[in-house]
Amino acid sequence: MTESAKLITDMGRKARAAFSKLTGVSDAQKSAALKAAARHLRANQQTILAANQRDVESARERELSAAMIDRLMIDEGRLEAIASAVEQVADLPDPVGQTIDRTERPNGLVMERIRVPLGVIGIIYESRPNVTADAAALTLRSGNAVILRGGSEAINSNRAIFEAMAAGVVEAGLPADAIQLVQTTDRAAVGAMLKASGLIDIIIPRGGKSLVKRVQDEARVPVLAHLDGINHSYIGKDAAQDKAIAIAVNAKMRRTGICGAMETLLIDQDYPAPGPLVRALLDAGCELRGDDSILELDERIVSAEAPDWDTEYLAPILSVAMVNGVDEALAHIAEHGSHHTDVIVTEDADLAERFILRADSAIVMHNASSQFADGGEFGLGAEIGISTGRLHARGPVALEGLTTYKWVVRGTGQIRP
């Protein structure tokens, strides 16, 4: 067994023991642990900012990109945001122990499904140190034990944030191993986590496409992943023109770097005002890459190449196609989409229902901006990611997605005939 495998096996065993102890922990205790953790985050501001400063300096020395350094950097304001996010999770309702359903059988047996934590969750993330606090808070709130493995460039920040979170956990009387941080920056530790079947119940990668891809390719443990958000908005022939413009501009331009951003606009060939729609996007500073019918609408539009239809730009660039009816729109989405968030804009309720039924996406929207694809906007209070897989949890994943259920059968001595 390699050093990394030994380390992860040891951490996994401790996590399983902690998970078992967490079964008996009350809602109030879990909530108190997170509130204490938030206090420790604030009380250790100087230590955390100093640790972060070391990471930022080392990143500058290694000439990492400005975008990466920005993701890495913590200032007073960002630390306060991290602490209050932890408090918000503490205030969310605890899903554990909820009864999902209950039936009484003719023989008097009562069958209930009760929500229970998933178990031991492994989180693998990149340069954002806030994930250390966010992910620990969400997994602990839902009664799980967690093994955190952040990017090597944030190791000092992650350790400092982790120490504060761990202090809160211990202060509230929870098992110390309920949250653990992989302290080595050896990449082999990630490989060991991905193969820790029987110790880690699920891996959640949080980061860019290459991380998620590596995790999905190598993992023997189940993965809850979100891949690309190649999101479409289809403007039906009866779309209200003001809504079409407002939704398209917002879906693309509000924030271009998030997974809920629109990446392809599909305009019905019978929609009467495609010109004002594309001009609004161009005027908002968006580069448009269109098919032949779209090119005619404005000279600023450039010609789309084949890969454009499969690209998550995460930038002010949009591919635009003209389609012949909802079926062609759905066929385009089926061929090029990523099962994340797809939108129809129309005043025709029957057409909307048809789209809602047929689009095979985690989130299907009618007359709304795809930028609403976010756990907070869905009323979930927080999110650990948006799942584009089909199993277990789909779309925004928050506390409930971090639980499973057990069947409880209550009898009075029944035996099976």
Add this chain to the structure above:
Amino acid sequence: MTESAKLITDMGRKARAAFSKLTGVSDAQKSAALKAAARHLRANQQTILAANQRDVESARERELSAAMIDRLMIDEGRLEAIASAVEQVADLPDPVGQTIDRTERPNGLVMERIRVPLGVIGIIYESRPNVTADAAALTLRSGNAVILRGGSEAINSNRAIFEAMAAGVVEAGLPADAIQLVQTTDRAAVGAMLKASGLIDIIIPRGGKSLVKRVQDEARVPVLAHLDGINHSYIGKDAAQDKAIAIAVNAKMRRTGICGAMETLLIDQDYPAPGPLVRALLDAGCELRGDDSILELDERIVSAEAPDWDTEYLAPILSVAMVNGVDEALAHIAEHGSHHTDVIVTEDADLAERFILRADSAIVMHNASSQFADGGEFGLGAEIGISTGRLHARGPVALEGLTTYKWVVRGTGQIRP
């Protein structure tokens, strides 16, 4: 690409196209397809029994075990049971389209979760030809497309049953590729199914431990598996003696070969009547393998060896241990159990709740026989298996377990600020 990979890729693409078409199919149409399939099964009785006869003869020539030949064999009675099981699935309520929950946000957006089929399901099974009909019925009823791959020893029976099922599908106007059977007996086809990410959404193995193990080890596609049922019954100190005896004898001896059978009995050291309990089991024909305290109870009891505590006998053999209280019982279950079904027998309601909370099993029972671990007994109408995994579906898996959900967001032009 190998021949097998080509075959499975082709079948997978056809299945995805069929799945897409199934989205628009009504409850009544799916139900009608299964009723038509049952008619075709009955109408083709001679063809099916003749095909089965060829499989049975070939199995006898290859000197397969009597148990395997029994699993393979179909007679008139068994075929009638297969056909009526298909009809029963046709009569189950359709889970697709059900609203799981619904919230309205302050901005007027309405968020709903709607149950939708999982997608394309691959079923890999062994010598029981009835699985061809059962699995096709359950997957189709829940709106999924299915690729069936049965054991080579049942290939003629599987083909004949499949033809009848497919005739029902086509008769009801459903896409023909909604159900497909892998017609080759080449084992490489199984490997190709296990790696068909993006084409097959989930693999469900149905068969013995070695099949399930191979599937779990090789699969790149998510697997819904049930492994061993190493089920425990813990007799608490306050257990009613008549219930303890009736439940233990039923849990072990009603049918010893099913995954819900008890494999280990844990008797509390303060339970006052261990003697009558073990004698009832011995008198019922069960071999008992006990620890030192149990050995003293009756001279017919043999000494348990270490592997006994981790063995799924599926036979009239039972390991028996004396434990000191519920915590020791739970520790034994945590160390040796398989997260399938564990039972407490006690008249102490608080003790029962403690056991129910702490036992990390898919099914936890109080004062009932573990042999109730069965989808039919749970009121699910049928089951495709009992999942011992933690993700997506746990315990008996029926129609709902073969679905996922999508989020539907209904707006009136909302954009995100």
